Amino acid sequence: MNTVMGLSDDVRAVAQELLAQESVTIISHIDADGISGESILSQALSRAGIRVTSVFVRQLEPLTMRQVPKDDTFKLFCDLGAGQQNLINEYGLCENEVAIIDHHVNQPCGRDYLQANCLPFGYTKLSAAGVAYLVAKEIDSGNTDLAPLAVIGNVGDMMAREDCGLTGPAQEIAYEGAAHGLVEIRKRDLNCYGISTRPLHVCLSYNDDPFIPGISNNSGGALRFLQKLGIPLHDNLRRWLVWEEIPYEDRRVISSALAQQLLANGGNITRLFCESYLFPGERERTPLRNAQEYATLLNACGRWARPRVGGNICRGDRGVAYREAEHMLTNHRAIIRELLHFILDSGVTELSHLQYIHVGNRYPDTIVGIGAGMALSKLNREKPILIMVEQPEDPSLTKVSLRATEQMLMKGCDLQVVATTASEKFGGAGGGHRIAAGAFIPRESEQEFIQHVNELLAGQCKNQGAGHR
Numbered sequence: 001m002n003t004v005m006g007l008s009d010d011v012r013a014v015a016q017e018l019l020a021q022e023s024v025t026i027i028s029h030i031d032a033d034g035i036s037g038e039s040i041l042s043q044a045l046s047r048a049g050i051r052v053t054s055v056f057v058r059q060l061e062p063l064t065m066r067q068v069p070k071d072d073t074f075k076l077f078c079d080l081g082a083g084q085q086n087l088i089n090e091y092g093l094c095e096n097e098v099a100i101i102d103h104h105v106n107q108p109c110g111r112d113y114l115q116a117n118c119l120p121f122g123y124t125k126l127s128a129a130g131v132a133y134l135v136a137k138e139i140d141s142g143n144t145d146l147a148p149l150a151v152i153g154n155v156g157d158m159m160a161r162e163d164c165g166l167t168g169p170a171q172e173i174a175y176e177g178a179a180h181g182l183v184e185i186r187k188r189d190l191n192c193y194g195i196s197t198r199p200l201h202v203c204l205s206y207n208d209d210p211f212i213p214g215i216s217n218n219s220g221g222a223l224r225f226l227q228k229l230g231i232p233l234h235d236n237l238r239r240w241l242v243w244e245e246i247p248y249e250d251r252r253v254i255s256s257a258l259a260q261q262l263l264a265n266g267g268n269i270t271r272l273f274c275e276s277y278l279f280p281g282e283r284e285r286t287p288l289r290n291a292q293e294y295a296t297l298l299n300a301c302g303r304w305a306r307p308r309v310g311g312n313i314c315r316g317d318r319g320v321a322y323r324e325a326e327h328m329l330t331n332h333r334a335i336i337r338e339l340l341h342f343i344l345d346s347g348v349t350e351l352s353h354l355q356y357i358h359v360g361n362r363y364p365d366t367i368v369g370i371g372a373g374m375a376l377s378k379l380n381r382e383k384p385i386l387i388m389v390e391q392p393e394d395p396s397l398t399k400v401s402l403r404a405t406e407q408m409l410m411k412g413c414d415l416q417v418v419a420t421t422a423s424e425k426f427g428g429a430g431g432g433h434r435i436a437a438g439a440f441i442p443r444e445s446e447q448e449f450i451q452h453v454n455e456l457l458a459g460q461c462k463n464q465g466a467g468h469r
């Protein structure tokens with residue numbers, strides 16, 4: 001049905017349907033995209049005089065579906081729903097009481113639910129929060145003040161990662177935010193995480209995309225590198241400067257020195273720079289100052305079962321909610337660091353095209369993927385990492401997370417395909433993105449599953465060049 005109509009037609013249809021409602025329940029995902037998407041939609045609806053309540057779920061499955069109230073409110077799914085339409089149908093929801101705002105693959109069912117989904121129109125780099133923003137703007141053109149939230153959702157869902165910046169409609173949204181003075185866009189900025197909160201040498205040493213010998217994983221080396229450039233690294237309170245506050249001229253000197261260091265080691269500088277998105281209205285030296293760190297803060301809230309705290313921050317709470325989120329972020333980082341050390345101390349098992357580890361029930365399944373991604377830069381950088389963790393609610397299930405690097409993607413690796421195909425073979429389910437994916441599999445199939453993943457990866461590397469950039 002969507003072949004002749006465009007995304008904007010669907011966005012308009014959803015907006016019109018929402019405007020006809022008195023009361024809406026938003027069902028959204030607990031990650032940065034879901035949380036920012038929910039806050040865009042709930043604010044747009046409240047402003048239009050519509051009553052809103054929200055429910056956050058880790059994923060939409062029969063158990064979590066029970067959190068969707070059986071009442072006469074209109075059900076608005078955000079960042080989920082497209083792939084679970086049969087579940088929504090089985091739950092007894094009809095076409096006239098449901099709308100879906102999503103960017104995941106569609107799984108049609110008997111019903112034709114109203115949906116604004118950018119994916120069928122070929123927009124692969126727009127998040128659910130991005131689509132939610134388009135709907136919010138259709139509800140009222142004055143909702144452009146919500147653009148920063150859409151930028152956070154887009155960046156949080158790694159829509160900027162592959163191209164070192166947002167593209168297409170996601171980039172247009174960022175420019176709209178910039179036009180209103182709410183977003184500061186820095187072109188050819190340093191492609192580094194932590195530009196608003198981490199001392200520069202720490203920020204540089206944590207970065208591994210691109211991996212710079214002598215600097216990545218080496219904060220002492222990074223500090224000596226900066227000191228040699230003779231650039232002030234402290235402010236007048238003797239605090240370490242963060243990248244964001246270093247003067248433009250000094251940033252240029254550092255960038256070109258980094259480029260030289262990378263080139264001298266035979267590296268490629270294309271991923272050294274990116275477009276970054278700052279929020280000048282937020283307090284300096286806080287994670288709220290840029291889209292990447294803001295998204296981490298929201299993810300920390302979601303992963304530690306407090307998505308509403310993240311939602312309150314999105315709605316402007318810089319008091320109680322922000323302090324609570326800061327604690328969660330500290331805790332989040334401490335546990336991820338512990339997990340990282342656990343992986344490195346225990347060691348991974350290497351197969352021909354894969355390295356893997358099982359962490360048992362030591363860590364929550366919501367963070368193992370992040371830990372795996374961080375461990376990857378300190379392990380064999382030629383093979384994707386697979387990490388398994390016991391499911392606390394159901395020990396007969398194993399949660400699997402897979403992480404790759406940009407370099408692996410260029411060689412043909414696609415973890416989304418691997419996770420989906422391999423888990424289906426053993427009666428599980430998987431999904432995700434090329435660079436990061438996950439799956440649930442029956443516990444007794446763990447070993448066979450790993451072997452199958454290894455084979456699939458081997459096949460992908462063989463097919464390299466076909467269909468990729």
Ligand SMILES: [Mn+2]
Nearest residue numbers: 033079128157
């Ligand atoms: Mn999403």
